[in-house]
Amino acid sequence: MLDFADIAFDFSDTPFIAGLSFTVAQGEMLGLIGPNGAGKSTILKLAAGLLKPRAGSIRLAGRPISSYSGRQRARRVAYLPQQLDARLPFRVAELVEMGGYPHLGKAPRETFEALRLAGLETKADAPLGQLSGGELRRAYLAMTLRQGADCLLLDEPLAGLDLKYQAELLQLLRGIAARTGTTVVMSLHDMGAALWLDRLLALKEGELIGAGKPRELLTEGLIRKLFDLDEEAAWIFRPGAGLPETKAATF
Ligand SMILES: Nc1ncnc2c1ncn2[C@@H]1O[C@H](COP(=O)(O)OP(=O)(O)OP(=O)(O)O)[C@@H](O)[C@H]1O
Numbered sequence: 447m448l449d450f451a452d453i454a455f456d457f458s459d460t461p462f463i464a465g466l467s468f469t470v471a472q473g474e475m476l477g478l479i480g481p482n483g484a485g486k487s488t489i490l491k492l493a494a495g496l497l498k499p500r501a502g503s504i505r506l507a508g509r510p511i512s513s514y515s516g517r518q519r520a521r522r523v524a525y526l527p528q529q530l531d532a533r534l535p536f537r538v539a540e541l542v543e544m545g546g547y548p549h550l551g552k553a554p555r556e557t558f559e560a561l562r563l564a565g566l567e568t569k570a571d572a573p574l575g576q577l578s579g580g581e582l583r584r585a586y587l588a589m590t591l592r593q594g595a596d597c598l599l600l601d602e603p604l605a606g607l608d609l610k611y612q613a614e615l616l617q618l619l620r621g622i623a624a625r626t627g628t629t630v631v632m633s634l635h636d637m638g639a640a641l642w643l644d645r646l647l648a649l650k651e652g653e654l655i656g657a658g659k660p661r662e663l664l665t666e667g668l669i670r671k672l673f674d675l676d677e678e679a680a681w682i683f684r685p686g687a688g689l690p691e692t693k694a695a696t697f
Contacts, residue, residue: 545592
């Protein structure tokens, strides 16, 4: 569904990504993990066609992403940015309705259905500025779902969601992927949630340092290398182990 081949990308004159290659199969749920600034958002923006690589090719469903018109691309790819604007002067249902734009209003998923999937039926008439952080993310997510694209590119979709909505969102995406073959690529920081994805790419400073099934990839060694955690700091990755006494004493 998505094919990055030998991608290079620079910010102005600063080289950032070099020789990055990976593919994502149709219906797969892929997670991008790594520290702040690792390049997860950059990769999602490249996949969405919002940034252009300096070298290499990005293909979507077998065609170069650059060969799609804006509307064609929006039918194939829906992108949920990390930074969401709560100041837009719209109500929730109006925002979600905009997801139908690439289909001239005839999107595969109706606005109410998208609202229901995001658990926002009762907030349909609320102005965006009156939503909580998690509700705002779910409103934008509903717009993304309404778009009915084959490939969902979601930048930290779980951020700010309470546990119930994190679980529901993962189940929802899993169901959509299984039923319709929709491909999901998401960045995330929650290693517990990452366990429920099909495959993970571990990124650091624009480089792919590991890839694989979550339960095989997420070793303590990989986590320590990825996030520069020394042995003592790695307590954070040992659920149930508790805070080491030496650490607790220094707080
Ligand atoms: N427009 C820009 N110009 C210059 N540098 C940029 C620009 N956008 C991002 N960067 C830099 O590129 C690097 C990668 O940023 P990116 O947003 O892809 O990271 P990320 O892995 O998504 O991080 P986070 O977990 O904090 O969201 C960062 O060092 C960032 O400062």
